[in-house]
Amino acid sequence: MPEPLVFAHPEPAPAPTRIWPVFLPFAGCPHRCLFCAQDRQTGRDRAVLAPILADLERDLDAALAGGRGPYELAFYGGTFTALPAPWPEAFLALAARFRERGLVTRVRCSTRPDRTEPAVLDRCRALGLDLVELGIQSFDDAALAASGRGYGGGAARRGCARVVESGLALGVQLLPGLPGDREGLFQADVREAAALHPETARLYPCLVIEGTDLARAWRRGEYVPWAVDRARDELARALPVLWGHGVRVIRLGLAPEGTLTDAVLAGPWHPALGQTARSLALLSIIRRKVAELGRGPVSLTAPRRYQGELFGQANELAPAYAALGLPRTRVRFADTAVFSLA
Template sequence: MDLDEALALGRGPYELAYFGGTFTALPSPWPEAFLGLAMRYRERGLITHVRCSTRPDCVDEPSLALLRAQGLDMVELGIQSFDDEALKTSGRGYTGDVARAACEAVKASGLALGVQFLPGLPGDRPGMFASDMRIAADLEPETARLYPCLVINGTPMARMWERGEYEPWSLKRAKVELSEVLPVLWEKNVRIIRLGLAPEGTLEGNILAGPWHPAFGQSVRGMALLKILRAEIVRFGKKPVCLDVPRRYSGEIYGHGRELAPRYFELGVPESSITFVDGECFQLS
């Protein structure tokens, strides 16, 4: 369905995203043409928000401000990491300082900031991803996407992996690492809009190695919630009789396939003591 058909059928409103390329590096008149198209549908009420993705070494405040004036609302930067060694080993072509400066430029231009990271890149070492997330949280982006690094058939990374020069994270490590940093981002009100690659098209058949699972995000969010609730139960100081959980977390609190239910039982919170309620607050009693 194209935009005209959606408009005629009364669909929407929608957000429009220009992804899959380096939007801010496109030569004129392409950015103006794409944003002009979005504006025409925005004026008719079909489009309410426009975002793009780009590299951190392809932005500057004046050009971003111009794109904002033409109707762009958000820029998602493919940061991948702030670590210079990992960026160099992975052939990204910029430094951590450039990535940080790009984040500041997006915010200074008046655009909303989104960040994207690839934990487990070549050059990774213990503690690096956690450090990246602390830096990201301090920059206070509006959104974040976290894609644990996968080895995809036909890519330079696949050749590195075949030569034994790169080993991606295991699924277990990826779940643990990401679940430990989510609270750091949540504390700064960063909205996590993607955890792991979506199971699209022929992706799964071309993954040679790495931590991919169709319910990866559900598992990670469940583990992060468990970590937070465990700390609160310890702070509570006694065995709780009841745990009230906001209903919107009902699909995540136990993780994927109820994998975390035994962990709650070990904490003294069996399923019979958990109640899903309307509202936004967890409550121990």
């Protein structure tokens, strides 16, 4: 019998520690973008920083006393590098105190690519910041202008370069399906983002959320969001590209936080969007391996960790695997780290 084709899943290993998110909705933001719904996601219409800092200190103390952790502390929801003094210093100093005590292992923040002045990044790095997630959304001038981001593709690229040059790790957030979208735009954004070799990426297909300017444009018939099927297929195409460049994709679609679920009016909202995209991406990988095998496969042995993912939600991909010559009776799951296609 010919030798089996053995291969690993291309997805990079997950981070070793859990994220502790700290939400600072709208804090430091110069304006509100067309699609922004931080208030719906976090349940807060603005960030009052003093009580957030006090609550964080109390909660970190409790976690330390309870023997929990360690954690990666993450400041989300605003423009961290544009917070007025002394707030960046205050939050990073608190993180440093708990880092010394072993509860916090790493610190990250999210910010806009046009708020990446080298002096600010250098100061934040000196105070203990490790990773900056940039809300790029797109590298396309037309889509950024139509979405009211206030910067163009050049600023997005410069922001990424500045983060890397500062010695900080880079994270990239993309928002496919923005106003101004056109066929092929998201995949071009993905290729450009992957070429930067960021540590992480988040992919958030654009949703129409009550209370946003985008919702008003949608009601006027000026914006048509992606359908769920398109979002799933586009994300599935994007994942192998990012994985192939060593990028950990840490989020697919918005999490159902705050009052977000009830506020979604239109767009590719589905609780299993990420799972279905990952399943389709895995199918595309196995399909390529079957072609590489050069003959009809006899069996597939897969790592047990992919048992809930391989055939898709409610076994929706079972017919596709059967068409490859891999019906369920020829697929087995085992305690292994690699796939084996015989």
